[in-house]
Amino acid sequence: MHRVYKDWFYRAQKKGLFTGLGKLEYSLKRHQDLLYPSSVQRMDGVVLCLIRQGEERALAVFNQDSLGFSGQAFHSGNNWVWLCPLNHGNAVHLRKRVTSAAPAALRDQAITFGVGDRLGIATPGHIRILRRFHLSPVLAQQSPRELELAGRTYRDIVDPVTWAVFQEGYTEPWGADGDHLKTVEWVKEAQSLGCTMITADLSDHIHTAYGKLQGDALHGEYRQLKPAYRKALEEEYLGHGIRLDTGEHIVFTRERLAQVSLVYHRAIAHARTLYCTGTESGKDPDFEVSIDETDTPTSPEAHVFVARELQKLGVRIVSLAPRFSGTFEKAIDYEGDIDTFKRTLHTHSAISRHFGHKLSIHSGSDKFSIYPLIGELTDARFHIKTCGTSWLEALSVIATVDPPLFRDLYEYAKRFLHVAARYYQTVASPESMSDIGLVDDRGLPDLLKRRDERQVLHITYGQILSNKKLKGRLYGVLNRNLEHYWRLLEEHLGRHLRLLGVRERRDI
Numbered sequence: 001m002h003r004v005y006k007d008w009f010y011r012a013q014k015k016g017l018f019t020g021l022g023k024l025e026y027s028l029k030r031h032q033d034l035l036y037p038s039s040v041q042r043m044d045g046v047v048l049c050l051i052r053q054g055e056e057r058a059l060a061v062f063n064q065d066s067l068g069f070s071g072q073a074f075h076s077g078n079n080w081v082w083l084c085p086l087n088h089g090n091a092v093h094l095r096k097r098v099t100s101a102a103p104a105a106l107r108d109q110a111i112t113f114g115v116g117d118r119l120g121i122a123t124p125g126h127i128r129i130l131r132r133f134h135l136s137p138v139l140a141q142q143s144p145r146e147l148e149l150a151g152r153t154y155r156d157i158v159d160p161v162t163w164a165v166f167q168e169g170y171t172e173p174w175g176a177d178g179d180h181l182k183t184v185e186w187v188k189e190a191q192s193l194g195c196t197m198i199t200a201d202l203s204d205h206i207h208t209a210y211g212k213l214q215g216d217a218l219h220g221e222y223r224q225l226k227p228a229y230r231k232a233l234e235e236e237y238l239g240h241g242i243r244l245d246t247g248e249h250i251v252f253t254r255e256r257l258a259q260v261s262l263v264y265h266r267a268i269a270h271a272r273t274l275y276c277t278g279t280e281s282g283k284d285p286d287f288e289v290s291i292d293e294t295d296t297p298t299s300p301e302a303h304v305f306v307a308r309e310l311q312k313l314g315v316r317i318v319s320l321a322p323r324f325s326g327t328f329e330k331a332i333d334y335e336g337d338i339d340t341f342k343r344t345l346h347t348h349s350a351i352s353r354h355f356g357h358k359l360s361i362h363s364g365s366d367k368f369s370i371y372p373l374i375g376e377l378t379d380a381r382f383h384i385k386t387c388g389t390s391w392l393e394a395l396s397v398i399a400t401v402d403p404p405l406f407r408d409l410y411e412y413a414k415r416f417l418h419v420a421a422r423y424y425q426t427v428a429s430p431e432s433m434s435d436i437g438l439v440d441d442r443g444l445p446d447l448l449k450r451r452d453e454r455q456v457l458h459i460t461y462g463q464i465l466s467n468k469k470l471k472g473r474l475y476g477v478l479n480r481n482l483e484h485y486w487r488l489l490e491e492h493l494g495r496h497l498r499l500l501g502v503r504e505r506r507d508i
Helices: 002-014 021-029 088-097 123-130 144-150 154-168 184-192 208-212 215-222 227-237 254-278 300-312 338-355 371-377 388-401 403-415 441-447 451-459 461-465 468-480 482-499
Strands: 041-043 046-053 056-062 072-076 079-084 111-115 136-142 175-181 197-201 286-290 319-321 358-361 382-386
Touching: 002 046, 002 056, 002 072, 002 079, 021 046, 046 154, 056 154, 088 154, 111 123, 111 175, 123 136, 123 154, 123 482, 136 154, 136 382, 144 154, 144 175, 144 461, 154 175, 154 184, 175 184, 175 286, 184 197, 184 254, 197 254, 208 254, 215 254, 227 254, 254 286, 254 300, 300 319, 300 338, 338 358, 338 371, 371 382, 371 482, 382 388, 382 482, 388 403, 388 441, 388 451, 388 468, 388 482, 403 441, 403 451, 403 461, 403 468, 461 468, 468 482
Parallel strands: 111 136, 111 382, 136 175, 175 197, 197 286, 286 319, 319 358, 358 382
Antiparallel strands: 041 046, 046 056, 056 079, 072 079
16 A cells, blocks of 8 residues: 555645645645545544545545554655555544544434445445435445345444545435344444444244134133233233324234234344343434334234334334335335235334334335335335345446456356345246346346346345455456446436435535
8 A cells, every 4th residue: 555655645746736735625626636525624623535546545634643543644845644544443533533424323314215335335326316315324234144145244334434424525414224133242243333223123033923823722822921911911902092193093802912912022022132232331223123024014003012012111213114015025126016005004104103213114225116105105204225226236337347247247146046045035046037148248237127137136246245256356347437336326326215205405
């Protein structure tokens, strides 16, 4: 890196960057070939910015003292600049010194939009589109499964977002989501590295088989619960329905109460455990409950039961993700009966309003046919998670600018689909995919519009990124075409937001 820094310094000297230091900020913003103009800002009276030299970036501190950042000092006469690598230590220090560089809780925001980044380079594109709408972004979002498959840690998730926020001059609050966390250990890990949102995945503790029991079999299992617990539930729910603002009345029969309590009571206890872990030492994260990873849709009674029982236990949830009717498969549009989805969304939205939390829609990317319903029926109060769609836009760049690499990635994805299918549900198969040898280069981007091809390329990211040679080639192409990538993200996510009915800002 010393050679990179030295080359940049000599270029900056030659262009007269270190003359007229009284107007340094104005001078810096004129040199877009040397730095990111939006990053230029003052901290404690000292000017900082993010510089670029080829494919490398660094933090520049224009001062004789580095303000605590680690790096290398260069000077021209009395003018000093520290060039500091974008490493973890400097990211932590930046988050301490610059409020906007650190994630924050977003619980009071009506619309929040999560954008996972499996590559660590997408955030500038995310910011450029999300800042144009009335919403609060969750710019860092990843699950342990995704971390494992991509060979990353939460440090690798939060730090690139910190630098991207600084690069783009973004000053609004943003969140960091430890997504689909199942254990106390993962909650601690995510929070230790800066996550301000905890998504508690309760799927391992939801026992849907009980929901199919009836008669003596059901009540026999129900009687296995502690008598005091059963008595409290019956006093709480039987004969005491909930009237929603839609006019609907949620009433529990004895059989329905037995079913939902058997299905969810262990999940509720586990949610409380994760919540208590997340709120230790005065922490106050945005706490989301995920009950969507099941085979059967979440009934209104189940939603009410989970929300009310958590409320009684003192668990303050910001959002809840039910399992909706139909299918929310990765990277493709909603599949199912839209009228049924509309009815259930209408009811779940009303239940959310009753308890004061937002609805969360998981696997929410590319669900274009139902976005208008989500925006309308939730009264523009929701959280949506997207991730893989940004990965696919990266592959779209490669399909356009480096067809040979895309062909290699495509064949590799077909070859290792059986491994990815252990982690993600899909009906696609190598046989259902196009023979790429019959597709000319101009037609390669269109493969990403086809259902099976799109989904297979979406879920095999872990296998692709575990191949060092392919990974190196992929990053090489993308780092040379970042502006192209960020423009595609702006267009693609912009379509999401407009269909959701999110209002655009007029002050941007």
